Amino acid sequence: MNCRRARKLIYDFIDGMIADQDRLTLEQHIGACSSCEQMASGLSRSLDLLHRVAPEELDENFTWKVRLRLARERNTLARESVSHTSWVRSWNTRFAFSALSTLVVVIAVGYFSFGPAGVSVGNLPASGAPAEIAAEELTGFLESPLLKQSAFRQVAKPGQSNVARLNRTHNFGPYGTFTPRSVSTGAGASLVKSDGVLKEDTSPEFLTAKELKMSDEKRAEQFARMASDEKQAEQLERMVSDEKRAEQLEQMIVDLRTRLEACGCEDH
Amino acid sequence: MYADTFKQKARLKTLTDEELILEVAKGNNDGFDILVDRFKLRLFNYLFRMVGNRDDAEEIAQEAFVKAYIHADKYKTIAKFSTWLYTIATNLVRNRMRSKKRAPRLLSLWGRGRDGEEDDRPIDLVDPGRGPDETSNDRELSEMINQAIGKIPEKYRTSFVLREINQLSYEEIAAATGLKLGTVRSRINRARNYFRKVVEPLLEKGVDF
Numbered sequence: 001m002n003c004r005r006a007r008k009l010i011y012d013f014i015d016g017m018i019a020d021q022d023r024l025t026l027e028q029h030i031g032a033c034s035s036c037e038q039m040a041s042g043l044s045r046s047l048d049l050l051h052r053v054a055p056e057e058l059d060e061n062f063t064w065k066v067r068l069r070l071a072r073e074r075n076t077l078a079r080e081s082v083s084h085t086s087w088v089r090s091w092n093t094r095f096a097f098s099a100l101s102t103l104v105v106v107i108a109v110g111y112f113s114f115g116p117a118g119v120s121v122g123n124l125p126a127s128g129a130p131a132e133i134a135a136e137e138l139t140g141f142l143e144s145p146l147l148k149q150s151a152f153r154q155v156a157k158p159g160q161s162n163v164a165r166l167n168r169t170h171n172f173g174p175y176g177t178f179t180p181r182s183v184s185t186g187a188g189a190s191l192v193k194s195d196g197v198l199k200e201d202t203s204p205e206f207l208t209a210k211e212l213k214m215s216d217e218k219r220a221e222q223f224a225r226m227a228s229d230e231k232q233a234e235q236l237e238r239m240v241s242d243e244k245r246a247e248q249l250e251q252m253i254v255d256l257r258t259r260l261e262a263c264g265c266e267d268h
Numbered sequence: 269m270y271a272d273t274f275k276q277k278a279r280l281k282t283l284t285d286e287e288l289i290l291e292v293a294k295g296n297n298d299g300f301d302i303l304v305d306r307f308k309l310r311l312f313n314y315l316f317r318m319v320g321n322r323d324d325a326e327e328i329a330q331e332a333f334v335k336a337y338i339h340a341d342k343y344k345t346i347a348k349f350s351t352w353l354y355t356i357a358t359n360l361v362r363n364r365m366r367s368k369k370r371a372p373r374l375l376s377l378w379g380r381g382r383d384g385e386e387d388d389r390p391i392d393l394v395d396p397g398r399g400p401d402e403t404s405n406d407r408e409l410s411e412m413i414n415q416a417i418g419k420i421p422e423k424y425r426t427s428f429v430l431r432e433i434n435q436l437s438y439e440e441i442a443a444a445t446g447l448k449l450g451t452v453r454s455r456i457n458r459a460r461n462y463f464r465k466v467v468e469p470l471l472e473k474g475v476d477f
Binding site (some may be wrong): 047050051066073 | 308312330333334337409413464
């Protein structure tokens with residue numbers, strides 16, 4: 001047997017795949033060849049060392065991290081699919097959003113012009129110069145989530161006292177009363193009263209009608225995100241292991257028993 | 269309600285890996301949890317020995333499971349689930365290695381040496397003040413092993429780790445790496461020799477682990 005053949009058999013021996021006859025031949029060769037003997041010995045000892053190393057331990061929260069990562073990944077995929085669907089770009093969708101916005105404005109204008117309780121633009125309680133509410137700037141709080149982010153704004157007229165306008169309370173019938181939080185200067189900025197001093201309103205919670213009208217696609221993406229987040233939350237809830245749920249349930253039962261014992265109600 | 273859930277989970281635990289991933293493809297998330305629990309340690313150890321540090325290994329392991337979940341519908345039962353999972357993980361490691369090579373300013377995944385190239389420098393003992401024959405701590409041994417494996421060229425390292433750490437068969441390694449059986453054997457043996465050459469000097473110093 002030559003060394004080349006012997007080395008191949010050494011590997012077979014390591015893998016436990018050597019035939020008995022070859023094993024005998026190999027042992028004879030190794031006994032006579034120091035080079036092959038060194039190789040066999042070195043391989044055997046080094047691999048034995050490798051196999052003795054204990055496996056690395058893993059963070060016990062690993063499975064939870066996978067779930068969270070999965071939820072994020074699915075959120076991203078949902079956002080991407082919404083932004084690329086023809087539903088967002090369809091004329092029907094844009095028409096629907098525009099129609100809804102217009103409907104709200106029409107209802108609001110009609111109510112203020114012809115509605116009961118004498119609430120109209122001209123009859124608002126005056127304090128200083130009458131405030132003029134431009135129809136195109138007016139949106140209302142309705143049940144529809146579409147308009148939840150909208151807010152009442154008033155367009156300041158030149159010469160009007162902005163502080164007076166901020167103090168005025170308006171009655172919008174079934175939509176309730178409203179005291180403007182901010183006043184639009186009509187130049188893209190808005191002012192808010194704080195401690196009697198007017199300063200720029202940097203609050204992100206109010207959207208102008210212009211902001212409402214624009215970006216139907218962004219709105220659609222936002223709703224998709226909201227829907228997706230809710231679905232994600234539901235799915236994550238379902239993915240909670242039963243053992244954890246059982247533990248929680250057990251804890252709830254223990255808490256309830258403790259409370260019952262405390263009030264002496266346990267026998268009821 | 270919980271009794272039914274427990275029964276379902278108990279039933280799922282009796283399924284094979286392949287049956288579980290098919291359940292996942294149907295939308296059964298409990299099956300996915302069981303698969304993660306079954307394979308997380310094996311996958312993590314494979315990746316830890318491949319990339320050399322825990323953080324990267326954990327991140328790639330998470331990514332591999334997420335990809336397995338998302339593409340569960342693409343799993344074909346002709347291969348074992350474990351093989352499929354290792355394939356995903358191996359591809360992720362390769363992609364990382366490639367992106368690290370394209371950005372040479374970044375540290376290599378190993379933090380020393382150059383990926384894909386033989387590194388002949390001797391292994392640094394964790395505590396040079398202590399002789400190798402005094403090294404008996406598991407952590408130090410693990411670190412030494414990591415350094416030794418890191419010196420194996422990357423193209424040999426994959427097959428070597430799958431064989432020697434994860435105890436996969438040659439056929440499974442061939443399936444996971446996309447290599448021919450003969451190529452797998454050849455690479456494993458070359459890697460074994462690299463490993464031997466690195467560790468032997470320590471053994472000759474009388475290290476008794």
